[in-house]
Amino acid sequence: MHIESLYRYPVKGLTPEPLASAALSPGRCIPWDRAFALAQGDAALxxxxxxxxxxxxxxxLLRNASIALLQTSFNESARELTITAPNKQTIAANPLTPEGRAALTDFLTAWLGTESRTGPLGQRPAFHYFESHSFCDHQTQVLSLIGLGSLHALETAAGAPRDKRRFRANIYIEEIAPWAEFSWLGKTLQIGEATLRVHERIDRCAATTVNPCTAIRDANPVRELRENFGHIDLGIFAEVITQGTIRPGDTITLL
Known part of the structure; x- marks a missing residue:
């Protein structure tokens, strides 16, 4: 088994960035993964x-399918986040400064339009960054891994391709049997120089209905999983135990 591809998602809900490597630290996600997010005005944050x-x-994506069309990149050295809309309207700002976050807030709320929500006291949405915090879907900082064998099994059952980007994993694994990763719960993986402990399967939600190329809700992977496999899970969450750098092509070994 090997890493087929490696990604981070700097802004919660927005497009992935492919990585040539990632330096992992115990108890932390990939650096800058889900480091930024736009909180709605009524957020309990x-x-x-x-x-x-x-x-x-x-x-x-669960609530705002159109954001799949926003292309995102983060230059961590320059501390510059760039977001480009399909009409080529672009913003480049420093998300670590109040001024940069205010500009990013304005850009994203304008894009959301009526999907932008205010709070009960008129609170506006706000773009956030908190040092050492990740806005991931798991309550602790983890990496998400998907075996491509499982994805291909879903595609076969559905009778149609399902772009892997619908499932927003950090690591996609090649040369793995369908659903093999589900047998790793509680076990330890060696990946490159790092070790990770597998915690749980990932249950999927309606965010996966969104086509990452068109932003159209044109498939229902949750229903396809339930009807064909009796569950709604695709992928696993794993916590970094031992630090180290991982790269595409690295061997994945079950210890």
């Missing part, structure tokens, strides 16, 4: 003491 809250508090 306290910026003074940020803790995990569900994805529906934020701009997300």
């Amino acid at each position: 306290n910026p003074a003491t940020p803790t995990w809250v569900s994805k529906t508090n934020f701009m997300c």
Whole structure:
């Protein structure tokens, strides 16, 4: 088994960035993965003491399919986040500064239009970054892994291709049997120089209905999984135990 591809998602809900490598640290996600998010005005989020809250508090594909059309890149050296809309309208700002976050807030709320929500006291959406925090869907910082054998089994059952980007994994695994990763729960993986402990299967939601190329809800992987396999899971969450760098092509070994 090998890493077929490696990704991070700098802004929650927006497009992935392919990585040539990732330096992993114990108990942390991939650096800059889900580091930024646009909280809706009615979000149950306290910026003074940020803790995990569900994805529906934020701009997300579950509620906002059109954001799949926004192309995103983050230059961590320059501290510059660039977002480009299909009409070529672009913003480049520093998401680590109040001024940059304000500009990103304005850009994204304009894109959302009527899907932008205000709070009960008129609170506007706000673009956030909190040091050492990740806006991931899991309540602790983890990596998500999907075996391409499982994805291909879903495609065969559905009778149609299902772009892997619908499922927003950090690591896609090649040369693996369908659903083999489900047998790894509680076990340890060696990947490159790092070790990870597998915690749980990933249950899927309606965000996967969104086609990442068109932003149209044109498939229902949750229903396809349930009807064909008796569950709604695709992929696993794993926590970094031992630090190290991982790369596409690295061997994955079950210890």
